[in-house]
Amino acid sequence: MYNNLQELTQHIVFQYFAEISAIPRGSGNEQAISDYLVRFAQERDLEVIQDTALNVIIKKAATVGYESAPIIIIQGHMDMVCEKNKGTVHDFDKDPLQLRIVGDMLYATDTTLGADNGIAVAYALALLDSTDIPHPALEVVITTEEETTMNGAIAVDASHFTGKIFINLDSEEDGKLLVSSAGGVHVTQVLPIVWTNASHEQVAYHLQIKGLKGGHSGISIDKGRANSTKLLGRLLHDLSTEIPYSIQQITGGLKSNAIPREAQAVIFISQNDVNKVNEKIAQWELIFKNELQLADPDVSISLEQKDSHSTAVLSEETKHKAITALLLIPHGIQAMSMGIEGLVESSTNLGVVTTTDTTIQFENEIRSSIKSAKANMVTQAKSLADMVGCEVLIDADYPEWPYNPESQVKKLFEETYREKYGKDIDVIAVHAGIECGVFMEKIPGLDAVSLGPDMYHVHTPDEHLSIPSTINNWEYFIYTLKRMKVD
Template sequence: MYSNLEELTQHIVFHYFAEISAIPRGSGNEQAISDYLVRFAQERNLKVIQDETLNVIIKKAATTGYESAPTVIIQGHMDIVCEKNQDTTHDFDKDPLQLRIIGDMLYATDTTLGADNGIAVAYALALLDSTDIPHPSLEVVITTEEETTMNGAIAVDASHFTGKIFINLDSEEDGKLLVSSAGGVHVTQVLPIIWAQASKDEVAYRIRIRGLKGGHSGISINKERGNSTKLLGRVLHDLSTEFPYSIQQISGGLKSNAIPREAEAIVWIQSNDVNNIQERIEQWEQTFKNELRMTDPGVSIGFEKIKSNSTAVFAEDTKQKAITALLLIPHGVQAMSMGIAGLVESSTNLGVVSTTDSAIHFENEIRSSIKSAKANMVTQAKTLADMLGCEVLIDADYPEWPYHPDSQVKKLFEQTYREKYGKEIDVIAVHAGIECGVFIEKIPGLDAVSLGPDMFHVHTPDEHVSIPSTINNWEYFIYTLGKMKVD
């Protein structure tokens, strides 16, 4: 369809996607992209608001004939998940993404693509820049920190909006209309470290688990993919039952809302145990390959001698508590919905484990479409933390988006899909966190849907988006806006 980027970027949507792909915009690093959006609006004499959280609201008047149509709020987020392959030198703080086309898919190179949610931003910019697309009065809001805390959406001042129709562009399946999502909360258990010194007969080795697919902790949590931190916990526990060794560091995962693909521990072991531990680790690799043969056949465990600049290691009590935490912090689906077939109701993801000078941090993303179930999982996390002597930090608590079967905007999108394609659109709910729930709490009477093109392996370096689906979804989106004219 498109053989090269130069040809692809002739399409207005991909023109803007390529532009923003040159701007670093990881969560918490949104100043440059936020300023870009403000300049974009100013250059087109559009009303623009940039708040203290760097959210940007851009307003555009209705086109001729649509002055009486209800105002539409269009929403996406400007930040992306910054995941890369371990051997790449890409710097997300300053380097542009390197886009490439494979078949009819668009990828970055060894990094996340940022189609989540750069496609929404590109759609919005293409619409705001247009002079020939009919539409009602628009209030476009692009938020910050969606991928980490949703603090951008939480901080938005609802008084800036007059619209009651809300179109979120943060979905990842073409031909599907999203009408409900889970709420979530970020919970970190912080285990204080008591330090000791490695004995003179111990040498430093790295145990590294790699080769897992990972994925979005909402979208992919039911695919039974391996969690590298949980696998590492099993290995460390098994070794502790037979071999005396010390742990210097544990780390795994990069984002709490991404299933961790890699994890490692730096351990100090006695020289005469090296061969036996090597053999045990090889056995574990075969165990994991068997367990994960359908989901993560590429899983591997490395075991290599390293030079360490320090001989500080966890005291035995800290070591045992750390291993216990890795084993007992839940991961995966906790409950399935009894109301919507195939929908995950509740889950938890041990997404990041990190070691500092003073503590080990275990970061969890808890999700549920039931408020009380989410609260119960937080209680369980607190109870385990109390048993292990951990401090608990709770943030990024965002609400669920309830399903409303009588939604008028849902009915409109169903009607226009039927008109355009001659078939019914698939109306779905999702276990991911969508900002619609935050805005529905802020704006009484808000009627919301979410849509987007086909995306694959989001939150991983293999993230890619379908080019024809992106164009098809854009055409469906603007076709529906065109049907909002009031006679």
């Protein structure tokens, strides 16, 4: 066991993970980390390419005896999801992560850790920096904006690559070999706001739902965790049936690919109705705790009076449309796979709700391992938008990664796992977006697998990484590279 960070960073993988953890690298803020990767390659006289999307490709020649082995493409992404606990003072645009060890786990202090996918970057740098690890010729590509749009991978020029074997390092379970993933698309429904003014007897209150676990909208969508924006919609709807009130603002969630943990509304109510509203809140808190007693037992609702310099509120029609959207925009599993037991086939996540001066925006992450099913969910989103009066914006459409039972690289990793551990590795598919699908569309005949160490609660401030698993997975990875020698 490692007792402190100084001891841990004696291991080459954690040395590089600590280095990149000091560099801000939220999605869309990758210039510094991209430049760091370029400097790393230049200092070691490695061929390096940095494209306009800030993707970085680093090439390293085969070690002695591996010149005839197939070229290997190794891939991960440099960006991370930036979430922090409420009240935490941390600027993701400039502040380094504060790493800490708890038992055999690595955390960041009150923020996401960025092991998704900083561990891929650390593995790649450790391999590129090595002088004693045998390996075939390497084409390492580290992409940008994976956590938001996958525009980095989409922008990569495939002509830079010669390899046909692709190893993605963006998985989160040790002892499992990922061979298929879902495609996805980002859909935003934009509701125009008609403003009016609150009645003179109404006072502003801050209504908040919090205490939820959240999580990755692909990995955690089958865990029954609540979506705070959907809960808020139910509460606002019930209040509107019995108590006159106005809405000034609705917000919830931070990332479209994270299940929102908190949601808020600024509402205007008469002081005469405050007790009634509190009674309703108490009723709904009990309802939610009962429904979520296993998945999200810490759910809570609060109502606090607040100062407001504006009395502008949504018109009754806009209010009705906004609540309708919160109620009807689907969230959660839409279909389970009939081919792989326990695999979610299709889902949607209402990840972010924001109010601007002119619109309310509802951001959804739609996923499916079947292209036509994904297209149908987009059609449904458009139909709902038409009904409510929203404009629809569609972007970040990325392809699924289909399962290939004849994959040769899959068979190699299965063999080496059996050799090293004396048992079979679990071959799995995942309901999350992996860049393998993008690269397989770009490079005909690409043969891909994905692996990685144990990570927990990714995309939340409770994200943590198993230290023993990281080391074990690294050793399995380089052991398999050594086995790629052609006799």
